[in-house]
Amino acid sequence: MAERTPWSLSGALRGMFAKKTIDDATWDDLEDALIQADFGPGVTEVVVAELRAKVAKYNTTDPADLQRMLREGIEERLAAYNPTLTLSERPAIVLVVGVNGVGKTTTIGKFAKFLHTYGRTVVIGAADTFRAGAVEQLATWADRAGAQIVRPQMEGQDPASVAFQTVDKAKREGIEIVLIDTAGRLQTKGGLMDELTKIRRVVEKQAPIAEVLLVLDATTGQNGLAQAEAFIEHAGVTGLVLTKLDGSAKGGFVLAVQEKTGIPIKLVGQGEGINDLTGFTPHVFAQKLIG
Amino acid sequence: MATFGNLSDRLAETFKNLRTKGKLTAADVDGTVREIRRALLDADVALEVVKAFTGIVRERALSDEVNKALNPAQQVVQIVNEELVQILGGTQRRLEFAKKPPTIIMLAGLQGAGKTTLAGKLAKWLAKDGHTPLLVAADLQRPNAVTQLEVVARQAGVAVYAPEPGNGVGDPVKVARDGVKWAVQKVHDVVIVDTAGRLGVDAELMKQAANIRKAIDPDEVLFVIDAMIGQDAVATAKAFQDGVDFTGVVLTKLDGDARGGAALSVASLTGRPIMFASTGEGLDDFEPFHPDRMAGRILDLGDILTLIEQA
Numbered sequence: 279m280a281e282r283t284p285w286s287l288s289g290a291l292r293g294m295f296a297k298k299t300i301d302d303a304t305w306d307d308l309e310d311a312l313i314q315a316d317f318g319p320g321v322t323e324v325v326v327a328e329l330r331a332k333v334a335k336y337n338t339t340d341p342a343d344l345q346r347m348l349r350e351g352i353e354e355r356l357a358a359y360n361p362t363l364t365l366s367e368r369p370a371i372v373l374v375v376g377v378n379g380v381g382k383t384t385t386i387g388k389f390a391k392f393l394h395t396y397g398r399t400v401v402i403g404a405a406d407t408f409r410a411g412a413v414e415q416l417a418t419w420a421d422r423a424g425a426q427i428v429r430p431q432m433e434g435q436d437p438a439s440v441a442f443q444t445v446d447k448a449k450r451e452g453i454e455i456v457l458i459d460t461a462g463r464l465q466t467k468g469g470l471m472d473e474l475t476k477i478r479r480v481v482e483k484q485a486p487i488a489e490v491l492l493v494l495d496a497t498t499g500q501n502g503l504a505q506a507e508a509f510i511e512h513a514g515v516t517g518l519v520l521t522k523l524d525g526s527a528k529g530g531f532v533l534a535v536q537e538k539t540g541i542p543i544k545l546v547g548q549g550e551g552i553n554d555l556t557g558f559t560p561h562v563f564a565q566k567l568i569g
Numbered sequence: 570m571a572t573f574g575n576l577s578d579r580l581a582e583t584f585k586n587l588r589t590k591g592k593l594t595a596a597d598v599d600g601t602v603r604e605i606r607r608a609l610l611d612a613d614v615a616l617e618v619v620k621a622f623t624g625i626v627r628e629r630a631l632s633d634e635v636n637k638a639l640n641p642a643q644q645v646v647q648i649v650n651e652e653l654v655q656i657l658g659g660t661q662r663r664l665e666f667a668k669k670p671p672t673i674i675m676l677a678g679l680q681g682a683g684k685t686t687l688a689g690k691l692a693k694w695l696a697k698d699g700h701t702p703l704l705v706a707a708d709l710q711r712p713n714a715v716t717q718l719e720v721v722a723r724q725a726g727v728a729v730y731a732p733e734p735g736n737g738v739g740d741p742v743k744v745a746r747d748g749v750k751w752a753v754q755k756v757h758d759v760v761i762v763d764t765a766g767r768l769g770v771d772a773e774l775m776k777q778a779a780n781i782r783k784a785i786d787p788d789e790v791l792f793v794i795d796a797m798i799g800q801d802a803v804a805t806a807k808a809f810q811d812g813v814d815f816t817g818v819v820l821t822k823l824d825g826d827a828r829g830g831a832a833l834s835v836a837s838l839t840g841r842p843i844m845f846a847s848t849g850e851g852l853d854d855f856e857p858f859h860p861d862r863m864a865g866r867i868l869d870l871g872d873i874l875t876l877i878e879q880a
């Protein structure tokens with residue numbers, strides 16, 4: 279494992295909490311720190327205003343109180359949604375969607391491994407029939423994870439038909455979990471978004487879909503919200519996966535995503551290794567964010 | 570994004586009022602600067618860049634050049650536009666070709682930024698111009714990165730040097746070095762070296778990138794960055810500048826609706842020019858970077874300018 283700088287909010291925030299009393303500069307520093315964590319100017323304004331009111335109400339001047347209130351406030355907001363994955367159906371079908379390069383395929387590899395470790399049988403559908411090398415990449419992950427894979431029979435095959443064949447195989451062979459990889463697509467591309475709707479429809483004709491996971495990259499800024507809204511509309515997202523949290527990005531935009539869409543964060547990716555996937559724990563996330 | 574429509578409207582409104590007033594007061598300017606700040610932050614421009622930028626705009630907006638202008642409001646917008654374009658690089662810079670071929674181009678950036686795709690785009694674009702590019706598969710880490718580059722090379726109709734299977738097997742520094750030798754032997758006039766994605770905080774992988782650079786002494790090191798990136802553009806750009814250093818920037822995924830504040834952040838923080846824009850998954854979705862268009866995109870200035878002219 280390489281040497282890593284610890285993952286926490288910027289130095290500004292640390293300096294701010296080390297001060298003796300809360301003053302005007304404290305509020306400016308707090309605002310800066312939240313902006314730098316990608317909370318976005320809107321959410322930042324609200325969070326700062328709420329904290330100001332709390333500090334006034336409890337009549338405190340101690341930055342340590344402020345830090346605790348901030349952490350608790352963020353944790354409470356993050357915890358307002360249920361992060362549990364619903365995988366009780368058989369087969370449990372999971373569709374994985376998102377914009378280009380966020381970590382969909384890698385997440386499927388890690389998730390398949392996780393499920394395999396718990397004794398579940400898994401089949402992965404390679405419904406990204408578009409990107410160069412996508413099927414081979416997924417096959418490598420399936421191999422590492424001990425999962426089966428259904429590949430397209432020819433180049434550029436309709437992704438919905440690959441998804442169909444994967445679910446079909448699971449039903450015939452009694453495989454418990456189906457994970458379907460899809461090609462990355464920007465949420466502004468109407469045709470490609472319609473294709474997702476089609477994949478969904480085709481799968482749902484065979485069996486209900488247990489989860490549609492939208493993968494969001496923690497390095498993303500305010501565009502994350504637009505991504506979530508479009509994918510929810512076209513793919514019926516039921517959960518969020520936040521990847522690349524092993525970097526210096528904080529992913530603060532997910533707070534707004536959760537609150538505006540009501541869709542919970544369910545998984546967190548923290549590396550390129552097969553074990554770098556965990557469930558979402560609001561307490562841990564808030565602790566890492568605020569310190 | 571809703572905030573942007575609002576920004577255009579709000580600024581246009583402010584300017585309309587100003588127009589009937591003539592002179593700008595400090596309060597007028599502060600109000601406008603606040604709106605610009607908010608818009609830049611919504612566009613994911615790095616906070617420290619926003620601060621520096623609004624400082625300059627405020628100063629110029631309060632100076633004589635504005636107060637003596639016929640239309641002070643329009644003058645302010647002009648200033649904003651000018652300063653944006655200035656940071657974004659003013660004029661385009663083209664690829665630097667080596668006096669003695671081959672020209673060596675190394676690609677570096679975060680995971681999933683679009684490096685491998687860019688390798689194909691650059692190669693195809695150069696081939697069209699009569700060059701004979703060779704793609705070198707020095708990402709031996711990401712599962713099937715080598716396969717991906719081979720497919721991309723085939724699509725671009727160019728040669729590829731891929732001696733190692735990857736997936737954790739092979740030494741990327743050696744492959745890069747041998748790739749350049751291979752190019753000399755086979756008389757390719759451009760070498761494009763694809764490398765693995767890496768995080769700014771990953772000291773070990775950053776060192777590896779520096780070692781690749783040292784081994785091949787490239788004419789250009791292109792830092793590939795996703796236009797959707799948020800405030801982390803600061804840490805990442807600085808880490809890559811310190812770690813490998815780069816000679817130019819390529820902004821990818823500009824076919825989406827991200828405002829692309831990253832462009833402003835990276836250009837301002839590193840002083841390196843943005844050279845190309847990547848605008849799609851296809852190998853032809855690629856163009857030289859236009860600072861003026863980007864300025865308009867970040868702040869929606871095109872709209873504002875027309876609105877003011879109509880006011």
Ligand SMILES: Nc1nc2c(ncn2[C@@H]2O[C@H](COP(=O)(O)OP(=O)(O)OP(=O)(O)O)[C@@H](O)[C@H]2O)c(=O)[nH]1
Binds near residue numbers: 376379385521
């Ligand atoms: N550091 C880090 N890298 C990650 C993580 N998840 C994925 N990656 C890397 O991000 C890059 C893109 O990952 P993919 O899984 O191919 O992403 P994708 O969403 O399937 O991409 P497309 O199919 O091209 O849209 C790869 O280099 C992965 O190794 C993570 O949690 N941390």
Ligand SMILES: Nc1nc2c(ncn2[C@@H]2O[C@H](COP(=O)(O)OP(=O)(O)OP(=O)(O)O)[C@@H](O)[C@H]2O)c(=O)[nH]1
Binds near residue numbers: 680767854
């Ligand atoms: N829409 C769009 N997609 C792009 C663009 N450039 C690259 N992509 C897509 O983004 C994803 C990642 O691209 P890659 O070229 O694999 O990125 P990379 O930097 O080589 O990724 P790693 O090797 O994993 O670090 C793929 O799905 C590409 O098709 C672009 O300009 N627009």
Ligand SMILES: [Mg+2]
Binds near residue numbers: 384462
């Ligand atoms: Mg993929």
Ligand SMILES: [Mg+2]
Binds near residue numbers: 684685714763765766
């Ligand atoms: Mg690559």
